[in-house]
Amino acid sequence: MNRKAFIQNFSLLSAGAIAAPSLLTRVFQEGPFYPLRNGAGYFTGRGGTIGWFVTDDAIVVIDSQFRNSAEEFISGITTYGNGPTRFLFNTHHHGDHVSGNGAFAESDYRIIAHQNVPELQQQASQGNDEVIPSASITFEDEFSIDAGDEQITAKYYGNAHTGGDSVIWFSNSNIAHMGDLVFNRWYPFIDRPGGASVRGWITLLETVADEADSDTLFIFGHGNSDFGVTGDRSDVLYMRDFLAKLIEHTEAGLAAGLSREEITSVNQFEEFPNHQSAGSRLSLPANLSVVYDELTADE
Ligand SMILES: [Zn+2]
Structure with missing residues (x-):
């Protein structure tokens, strides 16, 4: 929840x-701590959902939310495990996923992210007073950590929600943390200046669904209150279908010679009745506007 x-x-x-x-x-x-299975769980707090895995040797965390909720997480997770080796993955650079990084760094967590994340984070934070540390360990394609009988692997699949998204796989527990690659029944933020590609995003979700199986448990960065922040492969494909509908609707409008305003003035697709908006930025018109930019930029 x-x-x-x-x-x-x-x-x-x-x-x-x-x-x-x-x-x-x-x-x-x-909550805000929700154990799932095999020492893995998630934490809601405030911002993008945190994923976690604990053994006697290690604490591995996915995303850091904001300083206050990060501090609450860092002290509370010791109820579940207090291993001395500590890693934090950032799924991408957005503030609601990295703003607690300082609290983790102060607690001896080493921070890992895709190689594009530090620069994107720096660009996005220009003008902010507080300097939030970025990953000190970066990778190009994938990066794995062994912790007990678990292997935790961050994988990069190309531009999607941003230009630096990772999916974090827990191979033994069969759990995948999707960061913001799934907004579960919520109009997503699509960060085009930060490298987003809706077409890349669709391909990524298909690839991830292929790599998963029917037992894979997914943790999502955000979800609406009815559907929550966990799900299965069908929820990943539902997100893929929603993004495909954005493309289809926009392509049809362009082919019919409609203007941007005409194409983007729709508040709900009837095929996706459960999607919720959060202000004008996370809404169907906002999503369609970004897709319009992506499709017309090719011409
Ligand atoms: Zn994001």
């Missing part, structure tokens, strides 16, 4: 007729 879901459920309970004390207690006790 993400934070928004928690707030919604809580206000539902407060306002509604079913404020049973036991249910209230249960809601309060849920």
Whole structure:
């Protein structure tokens, strides 16, 4: 359950007729740490979902959210495991995934990301007062860590949500952290200045779905309150289908000679009734506008 879901459920309970004390207690006790299987889990807090894996030897973390929630995570994770070897992967450079990096660095986590991430992070943070550390270990195609009987591998598949996204695979647990490559039933942020490619993103999701199997558990950077931040291969392909629909709609509009305004003035596709928007930036018109730019830039 993400934070928004928690707030919604809580206000539902407060306002509604079913404020049973036991249910209230249960809601309060849920999260932000959610164990999944084999020492792996996720943490909601604030920002992009954190993934984690603990053994007696190591703590491996995916994404750092913001300083406050990072500090809450760093102290709370020791309930699950307190191994001395510590790694933090950044799935990409966006602020809601890297702004807690300083807290992790101060706690002796070594930070790993795709080789494009430090520069993208620096470009995106120009003008900010606080300097947030970037990855000190970078890789071109993939990078693996062995931790106990688990192998954790970050893989780069090309431009998609940004120009530096990784998928982090936990091979033994059969879990994959998708960063922002899946916004689960939420209109995604598509960072074209940061290297996004919607067509690349579609290919990536197909490749990842092929590499997964029916038991693979996925952790998503963001999800709406009804569908949450975990899912399976079908949710990855649903995101692929949504992105393909963005392309199809925009190509059809261009072929019919429609203007940008005409192409982008649609608030919901009927095939995707569960998608939610979060302000004008994370909305269907915003998504279509980016796709319009991508498709017309080729001409
Ligand atoms: Zn992002």
